[in-house]
Amino acid sequence: xxxxxxxxxxxxxxxxxxxxxxxxxxxxxxxxxxxxxxxxxxxxxxxxxxxxxxxxxxxxxxxxxxxxxxxxxxxxxxxxxxxxxxxxxxxxxxxxxxxxxxxxxxxxxxxxxxxxxxxxxxxxxxxxxxxxxxxxxxxxxxxxxxxxxxxxxxxxxxxxxxxxxxxxxxxxxxxxxxxxxxxxxxxxxxxxxxxxxxxxxxxxxxxxxxxx
Numbered sequence: 001x002x003x004x005x006x007x008x009x010x011x012x013x014x015x016x017x018x019x020x021x022x023x024x025x026x027x028x029x030x031x032x033x034x035x036x037x038x039x040x041x042x043x044x045x046x047x048x049x050x051x052x053x054x055x056x057x058x059x060x061x062x063x064x065x066x067x068x069x070x071x072x073x074x075x076x077x078x079x080x081x082x083x084x085x086x087x088x089x090x091x092x093x094x095x096x097x098x099x100x101x102x103x104x105x106x107x108x109x110x111x112x113x114x115x116x117x118x119x120x121x122x123x124x125x126x127x128x129x130x131x132x133x134x135x136x137x138x139x140x141x142x143x144x145x146x147x148x149x150x151x152x153x154x155x156x157x158x159x160x161x162x163x164x165x166x167x168x169x170x171x172x173x174x175x176x177x178x179x180x181x182x183x184x185x186x187x188x189x190x191x192x193x194x195x196x197x198x199x200x201x202x203x204x205x206x207x208x209x210x211x212x
Contacts (some may be wrong), residue, residue, distance in 0.1 A: 037167060038064075038174050071177015077184045081106060081197070085210060094120035104211045106191045112211070 039045040047053075052060065090100040095117040103120075104112040110121070156166055187197040191210070198208040 037171055038067075040171070068174065068177060071174065071180060074180035074184045075177060078180050078187075081184065081187055085198075085208065094123070106197060106210070107188055108191070108211050 052063075084105045089103075092100065094100050094103065096119070098117050098120065102114060103109045103116050104114045108114070109116050116124075161169070190199050191197040195210060196202055196207070197210060201208050
C-alpha cells in the first residue's frame with residue numbers, strides 16, 4: 001500500500017514540476033521548455049500524466065507556486081523530524097498536562113500511543129492556518145505574500161545578484177524542495193513499515209533509536 005502511495009505521489013509531483021504550453025505536441029513542448037526552470041537533466045520536461053496538456057501559462061504559474069510552497073513545507077518537515085528525533089523539543093506544554101517532549105516523533109505524534117492531545121492539535125492547526133492565510137491573501141499591496149516578495153527582492157539587490165544568479169538560486173530551492181517532498185514521504189513510509197524511518201543509517205550500521 002505504502003509503495004503504491006509513493007509511486008502515485010512521485011508521478012503527481014513530477015507533473016506539477018513540469019512547465020506548460022498551449023501546444024498539443026509533447027515533442028514541441030519538450031523543445032520549447034527544455035531551458036525552463038525545473039526542466040533539467042536527466043528528465044528535462046516531464047509530464048507523464050499529461051496534466052498540463054492544453055493548460056495556460058497562468059495554470060502553470062499556479063502549480064509552480066504550489067510546488068514551491070510544498071517544497072518549503074517539506075524542508076521544514078525534514079528539519080523538524082531530524083530535530084525532534086535527536087531529542088530537541090519545545091519547552092513547556094502543548095496541552096494542559098502534556099509537554100512537547102512527551103509527544104512521540106513522526107506520524108506517531110498524531111496516531112501513536114503518545115500522540116498529540118486534541119487540544120494541542122487544534123492549536124497547531126489554527127496557528128498554521130493563520131500563517132497560511134496571512135501569507136497567501138492576494139489583491140492588496142500589504143498582503144503577506146507581496147511583502148515577502150518585496151523583502152526578498154531588496155535583499156537580492158543588496159547582495160548584487162544578477163538575473164542569472166537569481167535563477168540559479170531559485171533552481172536550487174526548487175530541487176531541494178523536490179528532494180524534501182520525497183524525503184519526508186520516505187520517512188513516513190518507513191516509519192509505518194517497521195518503525196525505522198532512518199533506514200539508511202541502519203544499513204550503514206548506525207541505527208537511530210526512534211520513539212524508544
